[in-house]
Amino acid sequence: MDRQEYNITAYTENQVGLLNRIAIIFSRRKINIESLNVSPSEIEGIHRFNIVIVETEEVVEKLAKQIEKQVEVLKVYFNTNADVIWQEMALYKVPTDIIAEKVLVERLLRENGARAVVIRKDYTVFETTGHREETDNLIKALQPYGLIEFVRSARIAIIKASDGFHHKLKEFERREPGEEVAENEFLNDREQVFTM
Amino acid sequence: MSPQTLAPPAASAAPALATTPITGAVATLQALVAEGVDTIFGYPGGAIIPIYDALYDFKEQLNHVLVRHEQGGIHAAQGYARSSGRVGVALATSGPGATNLVTGLADALIDSTPLVCITGQVFAHLLGTDAFQETDIINITTPVTKWNYQVTRAEEIPEALARAFYIARSGRPGPVLVDITKNAQMQLFDAPAYAPCTHIRSYRPAPVVRNEYIEQAAALINSAKQPFILWGQGVVLGRAEREFQEFVEKSGIPAAWTILGVGVLATGHPLNVGMLGMHGNYGPNVLTNECDVLIAIGMRFDDRVTGRLDKYARQAQIVHLDIDPTEIGKNVPTAVPVWGDCKETLPLLTALVERKEHAAWLARFNGYAAQEVDAVIREELFPSSEELTMGEVMQQLNEITGGEAVIVSDVGQHQMVACRYARQNQSRSHVTSGGLGTMGFALPAAIGAKFGAPHRPVVAVIGDGGFQMTIQEMGTIMQTGVDVKIIILNNQFLGMVRQWQELFHQRRYSFVDIQSPDFVAVAAGYRIAGQRVDARADLRPALERMLAHPGSFLLEVMVTKENNIFPMVPQGCSVAEIRLR
Numbered sequence: 001m002d003r004q005e006y007n008i009t010a011y012t013e014n015q016v017g018l019l020n021r022i023a024i025i026f027s028r029r030k031i032n033i034e035s036l037n038v039s040p041s042e043i044e045g046i047h048r049f050n051i052v053i054v055e056t057e058e059v060v061e062k063l064a065k066q067i068e069k070q071v072e073v074l075k076v077y078f079n080t081n082a083d084v085i086w087q088e089m090a091l092y093k094v095p096t097d098i099i100a101e102k103v104l105v106e107r108l109l110r111e112n113g114a115r116a117v118v119i120r121k122d123y124t125v126f127e128t129t130g131h132r133e134e135t136d137n138l139i140k141a142l143q144p145y146g147l148i149e150f151v152r153s154a155r156i157a158i159i160k161a162s163d164g165f166h167h168k169l170k171e172f173e174r175r176e177p178g179e180e181v182a183e184n185e186f187l188n189d190r191e192q193v194f195t196m
Numbered sequence: 197m198s199p200q201t202l203a204p205p206a207a208s209a210a211p212a213l214a215t216t217p218i219t220g221a222v223a224t225l226q227a228l229v230a231e232g233v234d235t236i237f238g239y240p241g242g243a244i245i246p247i248y249d250a251l252y253d254f255k256e257q258l259n260h261v262l263v264r265h266e267q268g269g270i271h272a273a274q275g276y277a278r279s280s281g282r283v284g285v286a287l288a289t290s291g292p293g294a295t296n297l298v299t300g301l302a303d304a305l306i307d308s309t310p311l312v313c314i315t316g317q318v319f320a321h322l323l324g325t326d327a328f329q330e331t332d333i334i335n336i337t338t339p340v341t342k343w344n345y346q347v348t349r350a351e352e353i354p355e356a357l358a359r360a361f362y363i364a365r366s367g368r369p370g371p372v373l374v375d376i377t378k379n380a381q382m383q384l385f386d387a388p389a390y391a392p393c394t395h396i397r398s399y400r401p402a403p404v405v406r407n408e409y410i411e412q413a414a415a416l417i418n419s420a421k422q423p424f425i426l427w428g429q430g431v432v433l434g435r436a437e438r439e440f441q442e443f444v445e446k447s448g449i450p451a452a453w454t455i456l457g458v459g460v461l462a463t464g465h466p467l468n469v470g471m472l473g474m475h476g477n478y479g480p481n482v483l484t485n486e487c488d489v490l491i492a493i494g495m496r497f498d499d500r501v502t503g504r505l506d507k508y509a510r511q512a513q514i515v516h517l518d519i520d521p522t523e524i525g526k527n528v529p530t531a532v533p534v535w536g537d538c539k540e541t542l543p544l545l546t547a548l549v550e551r552k553e554h555a556a557w558l559a560r561f562n563g564y565a566a567q568e569v570d571a572v573i574r575e576e577l578f579p580s581s582e583e584l585t586m587g588e589v590m591q592q593l594n595e596i597t598g599g600e601a602v603i604v605s606d607v608g609q610h611q612m613v614a615c616r617y618a619r620q621n622q623s624r625s626h627v628t629s630g631g632l633g634t635m636g637f638a639l640p641a642a643i644g645a646k647f648g649a650p651h652r653p654v655v656a657v658i659g660d661g662g663f664q665m666t667i668q669e670m671g672t673i674m675q676t677g678v679d680v681k682i683i684i685l686n687n688q689f690l691g692m693v694r695q696w697q698e699l700f701h702q703r704r705y706s707f708v709d710i711q712s713p714d715f716v717a718v719a720a721g722y723r724i725a726g727q728r729v730d731a732r733a734d735l736r737p738a739l740e741r742m743l744a745h746p747g748s749f750l751l752e753v754m755v756t757k758e759n760n761i762f763p764m765v766p767q768g769c770s771v772a773e774i775r776l777r
Contacts, residue, residue, distance in 0.1 A: 013398050016346075021338050028339065065522040071343045071363055074398045172397045 005034070006060045007079045007086065007157045010049040011041060011165055013072040022049065022073075025066050031055060035088075037154035042164055046074065052155050074172055079159055086157035090135035091117070092126045092142055093149040099124055105145050112138045123148060217384040220350030221250035224314065224376065227357035228258060230390040233285050235259045235276060235647045237269040241289020242329060244316030246381035261647065261676055264668035266293050268640035270300025271666070274309050275644030278627040279602055279654075281435065283310045283364050284644065290316045291329030294336075294375070299634055301340040301371045306631030307456060308433055310369035312360045320348040320377040333375050342370030350383035354390055362393035367401030368520040369433055402519050405536035405544070413515045413532045414548030416489055422557045423449045424480075424487035426472060426501075429456035429630075430494015430518060430538055432623045439542040440493065446546055448553040450561050452480035454495050456630040459620035463599060469561040473501045474765045475612040478774060479564030481765060484509050485772040493517045494538050497527040498631065507770030517541055571776040572762050577617065583756035584732060586610050586685045590617040592739050593655065593683070601653040602627065604645050606638035606662035609691035612761045614657045624649070636665030642680045643672055653681065653743065660686040660712045670722040673748050681742050684715055684752040687759065695760045700767075719750040726750035 012018055019038065026033050034052040041048035053060070060078045068076040096119065099105050109116075112134065114126040128135055139150055218226070224247055228236065236258055240248045251260055263269040266288040273284030288294050294315040304311045318327040334346050343363045345356050353376065360372045417423055425447075431440045437460050444451050444461065450469045451461060461468040470477030472484075481503075484490070490512040495501070502508040505527060513531040516524050517538050524533040534541050576587030590613055593601070599619030605611040605628040620626055627645050629637040642656035663684050673680055690708040697705050719726035725745055729738045735753065742749040765774045 017334055017338065017344070020335055024339050062522070062526060069520070069522050071396065071399045169397075175395050 003054050003056050005052055005054055005081050006057075007081065007084050007155070007159075008049070008051040008053065008060070008064060008067070009077045009079070009157065009159060010051070010067055011074045011076075011168075012047045012049060013074070014045060014047050015072045018070070018072050021070055022051075022067055025063060026051075026053065029059075029063075031059075031063070035155040037156050039156070043166060043169055046165065046169065050155060050157050075165070075168060077159060077162070079157070083161065084157040084159055086131070086155050087129050088132060088135060088155050089127060089129045089153040090138070091149075091151050092128075092138065092147060093123050094126070094142055095146045095148065096121060096124045098145050102145065105142075108138075108141050112141070114138065218387050219246065219250065219381065220347075220353050220376065220383050220385070221246040221381040223350060223353045223385070223387045224357065224381070225250050225254045225258065226387070227354055227390055228285060229254070231283070231357070231361045231392070233258065233283070235261060236285040236287055237261045237263055237272040237276070237644060238287030239263055239266050239269055239289070239293060240287075241291075241293045241316065243290035243318055243378050244287060244293070244314075244376075244381070246378060247287065247314070247316065247376075259647075260287075261643070261672065263640065263643075264671045265666070266296035267299055267636070268643075268666050268669040268672065270297045270304070270311070270313065271634075271637050271640035272644030272647075272669075272672070273311050273313075274300060274304050274307075274637075275604060275627050275641030275646075276648035277304075277309050277311060277644075278641070278648070279624055279645035279652075280648030281624060282648065283312055283361055284648075286311065286313045288313065288315050289329065290318055290333070291331045293329075294333040295331055297373070298337060298340060299632075301337055301373065303629050303632040303634045303637065304371035305340050305342065307629065308369050308429060309371065310364040311371035312357070312364050313371060313373045315373060315375045316381070317346065317375045317377040319379045321379070323348075323377070333373070337373050340371070341373050344373040344375070346375040346377070347380050348377045350380045350385040350387075353380065354387060355393070358391060358393035359396065362396070363399065367399075368430075402537045402540075403521055403535040405534075405540055407544070409532055409534050410541065410544045410548065413491075413517075413534050414545055416513055416515060416532060417447060417449075417491060417545075418548075418550050420487075420489035422483075422487045423447070423489040423491060423554070424483060424512075425449050425451035425491045425493065426454070426484075426495055427451060427457045427460060427493045428454040428495025431457060431460045432494075434494060434519065434537050434539045436494075436537075436539040436542055437623050439539060439546070443542050443546040443549070446551050447549045448551070448558075449491065450554065450558050452477070454498070454501055454630070455615045455626075455628060457495065458615060459623040459625045462621050463619045467558070469558075470565065471616055473498075474503070475616065475761050475763065476501075477565065477616070478568040478763050478776065479561040481763070481771040481774040482564060483561060485511065485770065487512050489513050489515065491515045491517070493542070494519075496523045499527075502527065503765045503769055503771045503773075507772070509771075517545075568763065568776065576613075581756065582732075584730065584735060584753060585759060586613040586687075586755050587617050588732075589683065589685060589735065589739075589753050589755070590614060590657075592736050594619040596736075596739055596743055597653065597655070599625075601625070601655045602645050602649055604628070604638045604642040604654060604656045606656075606658040607633045607635045607692075608659045608662060609687070609695065609759070609761050610657055610659045610685040612692075613685070618657075635659075635662040638662060639666045639682065640669045640672070642682070643669060643676070643678055646678050646680050654679070655681045655683060657683050657685065659691065660684055660688065660715075661690045661710050663715070664710075664712065667718065670719065670724060673724060674722040677747065679746075680748050681745075682719075682748070682750045683742075684750065685755050686712065686715070686752055687755050687757050688712070689757060691759075692761070694758070698758070698760065699764075715750060715752045724748045724750055726752065728752040728754070730754035
């Protein structure tokens with residue numbers, strides 16, 4: 001099976017130590033986490049992990065199940081890039097004098113949708129948001145003009161097919177869950193979102 | 197931090213009225229009592245002194261067994277849990293006390309044993325300062341616990357322990373660890389009445405059973421010509437022995453067991469066709485690759501069971517019943533996943549399967565069994581050679597106990613002999629380290645098993661190597677007077693490694709010729725009766741003497757040095773390539 005980028009989305013309780021518990025599921029198998037973002041979700045008190053790895057579907061499915069098995073994890077989904085809307089933010093620090101002098105650079109930044117965040121006499125910080133190749137392209141373009149510093153954020157991703165987590169959470173809070181968490185069709189529906 | 201939490205430990209309040217403030221230490225012990233704990237295995241130390249201080253006033257409710265090493269403590273808690281079906285509890289101090297639990301935690305996680313371990317920890321304000329006996333036990337134990345939690349305030353204790361017990365025993369059981377800082381143990385607080393935990397929103401102990409999978413499974417089973425059942429410890433953990441037997445007897449399907457599932461069907465049950473795996477029985481291994489439908493119940497297709505995976509039961513459609521969804525499809529492709537607690541799913545399946553007999557198919561198992569008797573078993577159990585064999589010791593033991601004893605085996609050749617040949621009349625009769633293969637497990641586990649099943653005879657079967665790994669627990673036996681019978685099968689080698697070196701490494705016996713002390717003299721030093729046997733004529737009387745002896749007894753049996761365990765599925769081979777010699 002082909003390896004490709006997968007976006008793993010986990011809804012979890014906010015608990016000290018859970019990050020480690022999730023991270024070691026990957027490191028135990030010597031799988032590198034390409035990107036990791038932990039943030040609030042649409043529901044207060046529920047956290048959302050976005051994890052990107054390059055693996056086969058078979059492996060990702062097993063990893064997703066292992067994550068979901070953790071006591072403080074509510075739900076895990078995994079998706080290919082085609083199934084999500086995703087963005088990464090990048091910051092670029094370049095010398096201000098070069099930008100001021102070279103029209104070329106200004107156009108470059110405009111073409112790449114970069115926005116100035118800070119402008120000082122000595123340096124300027126630009127920001128872009130987009131896919132990996134977009135932020136990568138701008139690094140290459142800025143390199144000849146004295147790029148001082150570069151940083152890119154972890155990926156955040158929204159699942160296209162998701163209805164959000166509110167109604168699922170209600171099921172989780174019930175002692176006798178209904179169909180929502182009784183799902184067991186991963187074998188019938190392997191291509192879709194993994195769900196327990 | 198409030199001055200109160202830094203105050204020296206007050207003389208512990210007696211088990212108390214809920215309205216008067218109590219210490220975190222007292223709250224900890226009240227939680228144990230409320231959870232029905234009667235026995236705990238532990239070892240005191242600086243960071244857990246407040247809990248030990250409180251324990252002084254709980255002697256009536258909690259039997260604390262002082263072990264000789266924390267690893268012994270946790271293995272004893274495992275033995276207790278396995279023989280009793282209850283949650284085992286171990287106590288240890290911070291730092292080295294806590295790290296000594298790690299092997300037992302790993303063992304309990306892989307063998308799904310419910311444990312609650314409580315460790316002391318340095319004062320919360322010292323966390324991260326390399327304080328004396330500080331170790332980051334939460335992060336150390338994360339990979340080897342089902343759940344763990346660090347308590348830094350007394351107010352957290354009741355709920356943390358309620359969750360700990362709920363998580364340890366529910367769903368697929370496992371070990372949990374609660375680390376309690378010393379200030380939290382000492383802190384006085386108004387404890388609410390203890391409330392057991394019955395629900396955690398992010399935790400689903402058992403998946404909801406789906407009828408369509410039960411129906412699909414039944415249809416597949418009913419259409420099968422050569423169906424085969426594999427069962428594991430899940431049946432025991434689900435307390436579904438009766439439901440399992442009804443399923444097997446109605447469907448008439450031959451059934452084989454993993455070593456942790458042993459005893460669910462008694463030895464000698466006509467449909468019990470034997471043990472699976474590397475040193476399992478001949479028929480079950482060979483016919484795994486000839487069955488058309490494989491019904492796996494509460495087992496996880498461990499590599500010691502499957503041998504080479506890409507040649508494992510490829511011809512069969514697999515029905516897998518398990519409470520843990522991560523096990524389904526983990527190692528083998530599953531045709532029908534029956535998620536859920538087998539206590540619930542098995543009766544549903546039994547109702548839908550047709551009552552059948554598979555006489556011709558069963559006869560094939562029996563044919564292979566006869567070959568195995570001729571090639572291996574007869575000589576092992578009734579040897580013609582002068583030297584004693586491990587198998588004949590088990591055979592003699594069976595004849596005396598009738599299979600009523602709880603056998604606790606260690607790890608290695610003697611373990612395979614004990615699993616293969618010990619007669620078992622019921623489940624929870626064989627405690628062994630299955631997944632982790634922890635040498636040194638048996639002696640402390642036998643102590644715990646006896647506390648967990650006080651009315652049954654407990655016989656530990658241990659090799660000369662493994663016994664020396666936790667030999668110090670003889671002190672625990674001496675001090676508690678617990679009645680554990682110990683058989684050391686002494687072949688003067690680390691026998692299983694020697695066997696591999698013989699078969700696969702050109703007899704290069706690298707560091708396997710282990711010397712032993714005079715075990716009977718060691719036992720005598722602990723004031724435990726003992727005997728050494730090296731002649732066949734003495735074996736039976738010695739076993740009878742051991743079992744009749746009031747209190748613990750150590751029997752060292754000198755067995756032939758270079759015996760090999762067969763049958764064997766060599767590593768990297770398929771189960772059908774099992775060798776009889």
